[in-house]
Amino acid sequence: DAKTTQPPSMDCAEGRAANLPCNHSTISGNEYVYWYRQIHSQGPQYIIHGLKNNETNEMASLIITEDRKSSTLILPHATLRDTAVYYCIVRWRSNDYKLSFGAGTTVTVRA
């Protein structure tokens, strides 16, 4: 699976959009981009995933560049409850379904 690079931390203001970048320059054509988050002392939570088209759901939007070498997770209106570690994972959808978690980005939403 391709390696991802995320900034270690970022702050954002409550009510504003939070844009979380992820670089995955070695991504292959069959690999998807997944985003999970982990609130302190809880299990990870699925946010969104995509292959090459932009995706949106009730939690967030995922913007993938045309060359697929990077992506951005957008939390449209950050709340204090969005404070968490966000993981960008690139994975080929195979039968093993394993997820490899990197260091992630610690996002702190401030009032």
Added chain:
Amino acid sequence: GAVVSQHPSWVICKSGTSVKIECRSLDFQATTMFWYRQFPKQSLMLMATSNEGSKATYEQGVEKDKFLINHASLTLSTLTVTSAHPEDSSFYICSARERGGLAGPYEQYFGPGTRLTVT
């Protein structure tokens, strides 16, 4: 959405004893369950993959005789930490994949985690 529970949520045990952690899928059948370990301020590390009715597959560096995994039914997997030592103190998280589930949000549902402290 589907719910995965873990029991206990936290446990303290003495060095040398064994501890069993349960992972249950509450409203779906889980073909595959995964066990992760997370040390403080670190990311999750996959320990093993278990498929119902077969032996678990352990990741490199994980001692299979120390971390016994049993996946006897489609709703229950257990992780037993045998002869626990203080260095085994960690946050253990399981996840479950729904039988016949589609990829994407249905791929893995995570449990809330179990905090193990070995004294």
